[in-house]
Amino acid sequence: NAGVTQTPKFQVLKTGQSMTLQCAQDMNHNSMYWYRQDPGMGLRLIYYSASEGTTDKGEVPNGYNVSRLNKREFSLRLESAAPSQTSVYFCASRTPGLADTQYFGPGTRLTVL
Amino acid sequence: DAKTTQPPSMDCAEGRAANLPCNHSTISGNEYVYWYRQIHSQGPQYIIHGLKNNETNEMASLIITEDRKSSTLILPHATLRDTAVYYCIVRVKGKNRDDKIIFGKGTRLHILP
Numbered sequence: 636n637a638g639v640t641q642t643p644k645f646q647v648l649k650t651g652q653s654m655t656l657q658c659a660q661d662m663n664h665n666s667m668y669w670y671r672q673d674p675g676m677g678l679r680l681i682y683y684s685a686s687e688g689t690t691d692k693g694e695v696p697n698g699y700n701v702s703r704l705n706k707r708e709f710s711l712r713l714e715s716a717a718p719s720q721t722s723v724y725f726c727a728s729r730t731p732g733l734a735d736t737q738y739f740g741p742g743t744r745l746t747v748l
Numbered sequence: 749d750a751k752t753t754q755p756p757s758m759d760c761a762e763g764r765a766a767n768l769p770c771n772h773s774t775i776s777g778n779e780y781v782y783w784y785r786q787i788h789s790q791g792p793q794y795i796i797h798g799l800k801n802n803e804t805n806e807m808a809s810l811i812i813t814e815d816r817k818s819s820t821l822i823l824p825h826a827t828l829r830d831t832a833v834y835y836c837i838v839r840v841k842g843k844n845r846d847d848k849i850i851f852g853k854g855t856r857l858h859i860l861p
Contacts, residue, residue: 677852680849680850727792736782736794737784738794739791739793741791
């Protein structure tokens with residue numbers, strides 16, 4: 636199993652440009668999450684999806700949209716990037732049942748100029 | 749907001765036990781305590797979780813006070829590779845809908861050679 640994969644690993648955007656961050660998991664997990672982490676800070680939840688076809692806002696959803704395309708994939712879109720969105724973005728999925736833990740991807744490092 | 753309080757940083761000598769405290773004074777009866785860690789630039793990694801009994805696995809031990817208002821993560825023989833940010837999270841286990849899984853700022857643990 637590849638676990639949780641994210642693409643791209645690095646991205647530089649200009650202010651106002653749009654892009655989509657991709658996340659996929661091959662562990663058959665129902666729940667998926669997007670977090671951002673600013674330098675020296677903890678993780679902040681942007682959006683999450685409890686199951687295919689559902690999405691909910693987290694702590695900092697403004698400026699982002701998400702799509703739960705199917706059970707495997709959960710994408711994060713920046714429609715008009717701003718310098719304040721410069722961050723490292725982590726995707727996670729969560730095991731069902733008794734274990735109930737999150738698995739994280741390697742992150743996407745995004746810089747908005 | 750995160751429902752836990754952790755010291756921002758701690759030091760521990762290599763080979764000694766690292767004891768990381770977490771306060772969760774408003775924890776509910778059905779909320780579990782989870783610990784994750786994040787090694788520099790990587791995605792967070794699950795360590796351990798518990799409800800009210802002490803737990804141990806190959807990575808660490810978790811001690812939860814009888815009133816459940818605080819807990820301590822113990823790394824019995826810390827190594828330089830344990831240098832990381834450690835996050836304490838409380839949440840209801842197995843709940844999908846409305847389970848936002850919020851991370852706080854964590855404790856930055858420095859293992860000193």
